Amino acid sequence: MTGKERAEKRAEANALEPVFQIGKDGVTDAVYEQLEAVFNTRELVKIKLHLDTCPQSPREAADLLSEKSGAEVIQVIGGVVVLYRYNKALHEEKKKAKKKAVPPSKRRSIKERTRRFRGGS
Numbered sequence: 482m483t484g485k486e487r488a489e490k491r492a493e494a495n496a497l498e499p500v501f502q503i504g505k506d507g508v509t510d511a512v513y514e515q516l517e518a519v520f521n522t523r524e525l526v527k528i529k530l531h532l533d534t535c536p537q538s539p540r541e542a543a544d545l546l547s548e549k550s551g552a553e554v555i556q557v558i559g560g561v562v563v564l565y566r567y568n569k570a571l572h573e574e575k576k577k578a579k580k581k582a583v584p585p586s587k588r589r590s591i592k593e594r595t596r597r598f599r600g601g602s
Contacts, residue, residue: 482553482565490525490555494563499529507536508545516550516564524568526552530560 482490500519503512519526528546530539537545543554543562552566 487555490565491563493525494527494555497525497527497563499527499561502529502531503535503542504531505534505536508542512546513549516546516552520550520552520566520568524565524571525555526564526566528562528564530562532560535560 501512501515516526516528530537530542532539535542539557539560539562543557543564546552546562547554547564550564550566552564555563555565557563
């Protein structure tokens with residue numbers, strides 16, 4: 482991932498709320514299962530770590546999560562970790578939605594669109 486792509490993902494992550502929190506048990510199998518379930522519905526995930534009780538540092542936890550899930554660490558700030566994993570199914574749905582936006586029968590040519598501005602000729 483390039484620096485520019487990473488910066489775009491960081492900007493997107495600003496608006497996100499943490500999906501779940503990691504506490505005194507640290508990174509466990511249950512956390513991995515939750516993370517997999519979240520990655521099925523979205524690509525960008527924000528996770529909050531409780532700094533006082535979590536046995537791992539935020540960077541260690543981020544590395545463990547990215548290793549196990551195949552995601553990339555976008556940023557670690559304080560007790561917040563942002564992970565990204567590409568989801569092909571989500572991109573296919575977006576492409577289908579774009580194609581359905583304006584059916585070809587409803588599209589007008591440039592000549593038809595500009596006719597009303599030229600006095601209807």
